[in-house]
Amino acid sequence: xxxxxxxxxxxxxxxxxxxxxxxxxxxxxxxxxxxxxxxxxxxxxxxxxxxxxxxxxxxxxxxxxxxxxxxxxxxxxxxxxxxxxxxxxxxxxxxxxxxxxxxxxxxxxxxxxxxxxxxxxxxxxxxxxxxxxxxxxxxxxxxxxxxxxxxxxxxxxxxxxxxxxxxxxxxxxxxxxxxxxxxxxxxxxxxxxxxxxxxxxxxxxxxxxxxxxxxxxxxxxxxxxxxxxxxxxxxxxxxxxxxxxxxxxxxxxxxxxxxxxxxxxxxxxxxxxxxxxxxxxxxxxxxxxxxxxxxxxxxxxxxxxxxxxxxxxxxxxxxxxxxxxxxxxxxxxxxxxxxxxxxxxxxxxxxxxxxxxxxxxxxxxxxxxxxxxxxxxxxxxxxxxxxxxxxxxxxxxxxxxxxxxxxxxxxxxxxxxxxxxxxxxxx
Numbered sequence: 001x002x003x004x005x006x007x008x009x010x011x012x013x014x015x016x017x018x019x020x021x022x023x024x025x026x027x028x029x030x031x032x033x034x035x036x037x038x039x040x041x042x043x044x045x046x047x048x049x050x051x052x053x054x055x056x057x058x059x060x061x062x063x064x065x066x067x068x069x070x071x072x073x074x075x076x077x078x079x080x081x082x083x084x085x086x087x088x089x090x091x092x093x094x095x096x097x098x099x100x101x102x103x104x105x106x107x108x109x110x111x112x113x114x115x116x117x118x119x120x121x122x123x124x125x126x127x128x129x130x131x132x133x134x135x136x137x138x139x140x141x142x143x144x145x146x147x148x149x150x151x152x153x154x155x156x157x158x159x160x161x162x163x164x165x166x167x168x169x170x171x172x173x174x175x176x177x178x179x180x181x182x183x184x185x186x187x188x189x190x191x192x193x194x195x196x197x198x199x200x201x202x203x204x205x206x207x208x209x210x211x212x213x214x215x216x217x218x219x220x221x222x223x224x225x226x227x228x229x230x231x232x233x234x235x236x237x238x239x240x241x242x243x244x245x246x247x248x249x250x251x252x253x254x255x256x257x258x259x260x261x262x263x264x265x266x267x268x269x270x271x272x273x274x275x276x277x278x279x280x281x282x283x284x285x286x287x288x289x290x291x292x293x294x295x296x297x298x299x300x301x302x303x304x305x306x307x308x309x310x311x312x313x314x315x316x317x318x319x320x321x322x323x324x325x326x327x328x329x330x331x332x333x334x335x336x337x338x339x340x341x342x343x344x345x346x347x348x349x350x351x352x353x354x355x356x357x358x359x360x361x362x363x364x365x366x367x368x369x370x371x372x373x374x375x376x377x378x379x380x381x382x383x384x385x386x387x388x389x390x391x392x393x394x395x396x397x398x399x400x401x402x403x404x405x406x407x408x409x410x411x412x413x414x415x416x417x418x419x420x421x422x423x424x425x426x427x
Contacts, residue, residue, distance in 0.1 A: 002215065002218065002259045002260070002261075003015060003016075003034060003041060003218075003261065004034060004035070004037075004255065004260065004261055005259045007031045007032075007034035007035035008035045008259065010031070011031075012027045012028065012030075015041050015043060015051055016031050016034065016041070019051055019052075019053035019058070022051075022053070023053060023057075030053060033055055033056060033057065033058075034261070036288075037251075037252075037255040037287065037288075037289055038055050038056045038288045038289065039053055039055030039057070039290065040053070040054050040055060040158075040261035040262070040263060040290050041053050041054075042054075042092070042118075042157035042158045042220040042261065043116075043218055043220075044116075044152075044155045044156065044218060044219070045217070045218050046152075046153060046154065046155035046217075047110060047155030048114065049114055049115065049116050049117075049155075050115055050116070052091050052092055052115070052116055054263065054292075054323050054324050055289075056288060056290075056321070056323065057361075058323070059353070059363070060318040060322065060323060060324070060325060060352075060356045060357050060360075061091035061092065061323070061324050061353065062089070062091050062092075062324075062326075062327055062346060062349045062350055062353050063090065063091065063092045063093065063094055063118070063292070063324065063325065063326045064085035064088075064090035064092075064093050064327050064342060064345065064346050065093070065094040065095075065096050065327070066085065066093065066094070066095060066096070066097075066337070066342060067094075067096035067097035068097040068098070068099040068100040068105055068336075069097075069098055069099045069336050070098060070099040071099070071336070072099070072336050073097070073099035073100030073105075074100075075100065075101070075104065075105050077338075077339075078095070078097065078105050078108075079108050079109055079112045081337070081338075081342045082109045082113050084339045084342050084343050085113075085342050085343075085346055086113045086114075087343075088342070088343045088346035088347055089346055089347065089350050090115065090327070090346045091115070091116075092115050092116045092118060092157075092158075092324075093113060093116070093117050093118070094117070094118040094119065094120075094326075095109050095110075095118070095119055096119070096120055096123065098123050098127055098185070102123075102124045102127075102128075103124075103150060103151070103154065106119065106151065106154055106156070107154050110154055110155045110156070116157035116158060117156055117157055118156065118157065118158040118159060118160060119151050119160070120159065120160045120185075120186055120224065121144065121148040121151050121159055121161065122144060122147070122161070122186055122189060122190065123185065123186070124150075124151065125139050125143040125144045125146075126139050126143075126189045126193070128143060128147070129143055136189055136193060137192060137193050137196040137197060139193055141202045141206070144202055144203065145209070145210075145213060148161075148210070148213050148214075149217070152213070152214070152216075152219050153217065156219060157219065157220060158219065158220035158221070158263065159219050159222060160186070160222045160223075160225075160265060161203055161210065161221060161222070161223065162184075162187060162190050162201070162203055162224035162225075162226040163201075163203045163204050163207060163210070163221075163223050163224065163246065163247060163250040164225075164227070164245075164246035164247035164250065165187055165190045165191060165194070165201050165203075165204070165224075165226040165227065165243065166200060166201050166204040166246055167194065167200055167201075168242060168246070169226075169227060169239055169242045169243045169246065170191060170194065170195070170239075172242045173191075173227065173238075175238070176237055176238045176239060178229075178230075178231075178234045178237070178239075179231050179233045179234055180229065180230040180231025180233065180234050180269070180300075181230060182226075182227070182230065183228065183229070183230025183231075183268060184224075184225060184226045184227070184228055184230075184268075186224050186226050187224075187226025187227055187228075188226075190203075190226060191226070204250070207250055207253065207254075208257075211253075211254050211257070211258040211260060212258070214254075214258075214260055215258050215259070215260055220260070220261040220263060221251070221254050221260050221261070221262045221263070222262075222263040222264075222265055222292060223247035223250055223251055223262065223263070223264050223265055224265060225243070225247075225265040225267060225294055226243065227240045227243040228240065228265075228266060228267045228268030228269075228294055228295075229268040229269045229270065230269055231269050231300055232269045232270065232271045232297070232298065232299065232300055234269070235268070235270040235271060235274055235278075236267070236270070236274055236278060236281075240267055241281075244264075244266060244267075244281070244282060244286075245285065247264055247265075247286070248285040248286040248287070251286055251287075251289050252287060255289075262289055262290075263289065263290045263292045263324065264282060264289045264290070264291055264292065265291075265292045265294060266278065266282050266291070266292075266293070266294065267282070267293075267294065267295075267296065268294055268295050268296065268297070269295060269296060269297045269298075269300060270295065270296035270297075270313065272298045272312070272313065272316065275296055275298070275313055275316045275317055275320065276316065278296070278317075279291065279293075279317055279320035279322050280321065291322050291323050291324065292322075292323070292324040292325075292326065293314060293317045293322040293324065293325050293326065294326045295313055295314070295326070295328060296310065296313035296317060297310055297328065298310075298313040303332070303333045304330055304334065305330060306328050306329075306330065306333060307327070307328050307329055307330050307344060307345050307348045307349075308348065309328075310327070310328035310332075310348075310352075311348045311349060311351060311352040312352075314349060314352035314356070315351075315355040315356055316356075317352075317356065318355065318356020318357065318359075318360065319355070319358075319359035319360055320360075321360060322356070325349050325352060325353055326349075327345040327346055327348070327349035328345060328349070329341035329342060329344060330344055330345070347387070347391075350387055351387055354366075366385055369385050370382060370385045370386075373385060374416065375416060375420070375425070375426070376420075377406065377414075377417065377420070379396070403417075405417055
């Protein structure tokens with residue numbers, strides 16, 4: 001029996017109780033959310049994980065993505081990055097490797113951390129076919145099903161599966177065109193296979209069989225976003241919206257018929273004035289399924305600082321109702337992220353999640369406590385309230401003031417110190 005079945009039957013499980021306690025809500029609130037498909041708690045029968053609730057009424061979560069490539073496939077490096085992501089505060093991890101030993105690396109990553117781990121099975125299916133037969137277009141349907149099942153048995157909690165890349169979507173893509181092409185690796189793989197073989201996407205054509213596999217292994221379905229924009233000028237185009245329609249229909253079927261937990265993904269590069277609209281559109285189309293925001297990158301001209309670009313867009317997304325943010329690192333568009341990139345990506349996205357929660361959940365107590373600590377020049381309290389206490393302490397210590405009450409920005413002329421000596425403005 002799945003957690004969705006329990007929720008629909010009125011049963012509050014231990015997972016629901018633990019998530020409710022962490023979030024500061026009633027267990028019944030979590031149960032109703034899962035029953036309605038608006039909250040998910042990725043679990044697995046194959047490994048114990050730190051439970052993480054995603055969805056409406058819960059705090060915004062951050063995912064970190066790692067994975068070896070065809071150029072850099074170092075097993076220990078990926079394990080090190082996974083541990084660094086968890087230590088930096090990531091709520092979940094996606095292992096998206098396209099190089100090296102697919103299952104071996106993922107197993108070591110899963111064993112090294114207790115976060116929920118996600119994957120994209122079609123990477124393994126297509127790349128295995130390319131190595132075996134010389135091209136990705138020689139992938140078979142069985143390659144897809146086998147990869148999905150193998151990865152599920154490792155304890156993968158959620159999977160990005162490109163159910164919405166179908167022939168109708170490709171017609172929209174060809175008719176409309178794009179400035180930036182396809183940026184989704186999964187979307188590019190599947191589109192190329194479909195066009196070469198003149199076949200429908202098996203993940204769409206045999207969606208019921210896919211659901212049976214996921215249900216057997218208690219995997220949360222995350223409807224992959226193969227048509228997300230790779231340039232702000234392609235945002236919210238016909239292919240993206242058509243895929244959203246298909247993914248929303250698949251999400252509803254998976255939840256209603258198979259009692260699967262489902263997340264809906266989207267949409268990539270989006271200009272700031274379209275972020276709110278995209279969040280509301282995705283929530284409305286999917287009947288308020290948990291929304292996993294990939295990005296959004298709100299400008300295309302800041303390589304090397306795309307983690308900052310994304311944090312701006314992600315803050316807006318979370319405030320508008322997005323539930324789950326996928327981090328972006330400083331290496332985005334340039335190179336495979338290293339450990340330092342992963343840490344920076346997680347910590348930057350955690351700021352965005354906090355900013356969003358200040359709006360959508362009115363979570364402002366931490367900011368109020370920080371304001372009071374600053375007024376009182378209580379540095380230890382400020383460090384304890386900071387999202388990155390170590391960084392805050394190190395910056396101040398690196399330019400230590402003579403007057404230990406103030407900082408070297410104002411020194412003897414610290415505004416707060418002057419006012420504190422003359423007025424009582426405490427509240």
